[in-house]
Amino acid sequence: MFTTHRRKFLDSMDDGDIAIFPGASPAIRNHDVEYPFRQQADYWYLSGHDEPDGVLLLAKGIEGFSEDGIFVLPKDPAQETWTGIRLGPEGAKQELGFSSAWNLDELETVLTEALQQARRVWYRLGENQTIDSFLVKQLSSMRMKTRLGIHPPEALLEPTHVLHEMRLHKSEAEVEVMRKAAALSVEGHIMAMAQTSPGMGEWELQALCDYTFRRGGGSGWAYPAIVAGGANACILHYNTNQELLKDGDLLLLDAGAEYGCYAGDITRTFPVNGKYTPAQRDVYEVVFAAQAAAIEKCRPGTIFGDIHATAVAVLSEGLRTLGVLKQSVDEIVAEELYRPWYMHQTSHWIGLDVHDAGRYRNGDNWRPLAAGMALTVEPGLYFASDDERVPAPLRGMGIRIEDDILITPGGHENLTLAAPKTIEDVEAACSAERAMPATIDAELMVK
Template identity: 40%
Template sequence: MHNTEFLIRQKRLLEKMQPNSICLVQASNLVTRSRDTEYPFRQDSYFQYLCAFPEPEAWLVLSNHQDYSKELCVLFCLDKDPAMEIWHGRRFGPKQAKQQYPVDRAYALDELDEQLLDLIDGHQHVYFAQGHDHDADDLVFSLLQALRDAPKQSKHAPSSLIDVRIILDEMRLIKSAREIDLMRKAAAVATQAHIRAMQFVEAGKNEYHLEAEIHHEFAMQGAKYPAYSTIVGAGDNACILHYTENNQGLKSGDLVLIDAGCEWQGYASDITRTFPVSGAFSNEQKQLYELVLNAQLAAFNVIKPDNTIKQASDVVIAVITQGLIDLGILKGKLTDNIERQTYRQFYMHGLSHWLGLDVHDVGNYKIDGQDRPLKTGMVLTVEPGIYIAPDADVDSKWCGIGIRIEDNLLITQSGHENLTLAAPKTISDIEALMSKKSG
């Protein structure tokens, strides 16, 4: 992504801050996996959103102080260190960072305490994600106290501390054209991975074989990491919503539910498809699958500007509940079942969540207690499901079947664009694709 995009975001943030304010944003730190090894590094999403500097232990400082001729952006990062770089990889260092990233100044991290004290001095407001990182909290609070304790040195401590996430979450909720391009790519890569899994599956293989195929497709297309822990649930494992063990065998006659998405330049995709191990749905599987698909398509009719996620969710609940009544899984009238929420024993999760730099992206779902209207540029998932546990008190022919269908929708002026439409989901399309096995 070009630096111009980040400069626009920085300027918008500064304009939304109160006058004479300073904003402090910390990068992610390395997280220990065991002894002297770390988990793969992923940059903090807020930090990524504002400058995309890819290294840990960095800080970004933005100021709209009245004494500056223009807004100021300062980066603190690890300094060049040949000995450390031999072991842990190259660093940009302040000089190169200033040349390549959208900042006005760059300093070594060793200068953070001293420089940050001077930078904060004289500002009236500090914007900071308090509670996001305890070490960062300690540093900021100690600097504020140092300013309060130094009136004889003509130091002036800010009078208020404001959560910057209130502003940034709203900014991140509406995607720019460039962000949408990246999300289309993330969706396209994940779509191909799901297609690959459908063509690879067969009885006798293991859930982890499908997981490996999916991750291999991600990596081969340049998406090095999944956006979240991949779910491959075969048989009644599909009834466990966040099943991630992925270590059971695949049996003929079972369905397998795969919930998997990749991360492309920081942006997530999130797709779920459910398909038969043998390549053909049984009669019971077909009936439940068509019910979930019809519920999703009914939701799609509602997903458009000025409508709400709750409106779509209410439609899905009505479709699923009536369908379960028609199949004899629920008893009684539709209105009574909805009022008593009997459907929740089979459909127990929400319909949707925001999607972006985080797979469960930021942004409030309500405004002043009211459901938030959808707006052009939002991206969200739509993911109805039905999960009938092995021990459910229903006819045994339904037991152990879990189905979810999930797509990623971009809200447009005229309605929505399904970013994951190319991942097959009708019964005929799935069975046709699976008849062409990759071996």
């Protein structure tokens, strides 16, 4: 998969071009404790290399350079005792399929030689200060050597215009990985539905999802879970997850697993006690209908913005039915009267990043969908506790429903369809028997 991605990017390069892609470096959480390492998405897409501080070099028509090379941390038995086994240059060639590989400490020497032959350089400024500084220094030096026949490259090109368009169109190999991320995400939601009950902490369900994702072979969460009981669901990116769940409230759970660096992203909203109230049913059915209509639009040729427009039209009619607004649907949509209760877009791309790479517009116009694109569909309605514009039974209620949709040649595939979604299926899942991870029964004493 990764070799194919490199080959495709090389096809967009001209003779005399080089392209430089740095990987991620460890980040400090506090003092000498690092955050869990996660590879930079563009670098992973092209290399499949999951060690820190790597640099990818693609070269086309550059004498003395193979087309794909990589700089990696050197083999170091003493250091590997502390931080784990490294591939080293030979391992990078054997296991990742690179034609050339160097120790990281050779980076400046090798890049200097490549730059002296390069006509154009593909590199994204502003993301790696070390390489930014090296390139600025090197290019400035080359300008002073023209009498020696050394000339700086003619152009510095932004690689993501090409690369992110590639990432937007998923290959079948990528789709298989995304199906696994989606399946783990589904399992986390099903487990949460079965275990949720009044008096539980939001944090317990967050831990349960994280456990389920890791236990199933994922690297963990694709983003910090939103576990929002009651009115917390009206905070779109609520993730403190520190309140107790109350009888009669809804729980909005927005959580997804990461597998092979690809993200799942699911939202379900279900009753803490397992049964929707009449008011909750009414709002839920509106959001459910909006999502169903929007998903139906997911097929090749549909304009991206039409997905949101479809959801908005259904939600606007629902706001009339719920007694929140009285104006006509046309007026509600035209004047955006729905925005106090539906303030976000319906969709975003999904892939290596949960909000994945790729343009949404061609110029001023929304782009059409095409086979291989993957996006979420996630309409919602949010009624704050103190919002006196809405009927009292609706206040303190936030409902969102989200699935991951792959555009196929003939329509779409809902990657997360197995997560219960109809009222009947959700209530059945909430009442299902499903084993909970073992708990510590003994009282913990702090001395």
